[in-house]
Amino acid sequence: MKYTFEELPQAISTLHEKVDRIKDLLLENRSQNSLRPRDDLLTIRQAAEFLSLSIPTLYTKVSRKEIPVNKRGKRLYFSSVELSEWVKSGRKKTTEEIYPPTNGIPPPT
Numbered sequence: 369m370k371y372t373f374e375e376l377p378q379a380i381s382t383l384h385e386k387v388d389r390i391k392d393l394l395l396e397n398r399s400q401n402s403l404r405p406r407d408d409l410l411t412i413r414q415a416a417e418f419l420s421l422s423i424p425t426l427y428t429k430v431s432r433k434e435i436p437v438n439k440r441g442k443r444l445y446f447s448s449v450e451l452s453e454w455v456k457s458g459r460k461k462t463t464e465e466i467y468p469p470t471n472g473i474p475p476p477t
Contacts, residue, residue, distance in 0.1 A: 407449040409438070415446035419455070 371379045416423045429435040436450040 407447055410446040410448055410451070412444050412446075415444075415451060418446075418448065418451060 410418060412423055412426060416426045419426070421429075426435070430437050430444060436447065436454055438445045438447070
């Protein structure tokens with residue numbers, strides 16, 4: 369695209385606006401990505417470290433289908449997000465959550 373000398377200021381202004389818009393979109397995308405948990409694939413060793421379990425214990429949980437896993441060939445891969453959700457799903461409720469205080473009646477002991 370060719371511009372005359374008189375058209376250059378307008379062309380530069382338009383270009384500057386487009387670059388600013390691209391910059392804003394990139395910054396917005398970066399902030400949205402930082403809010404999303406990363407879903408890294410982990411090896412058996414990394415998953416064991418992530419969960420603070422031994423590798424044999426992790427293999428046992430995989431063989432009993434107790435833990436989410438992906439298998440490709442002979443390799444096992446674990447999603448860090450799925451492992452976090454798996455750990456959180458085992459949360460035990462507190463006594464107050466099970467028996468919320470009502471009318472001054474204490475929970476059973």
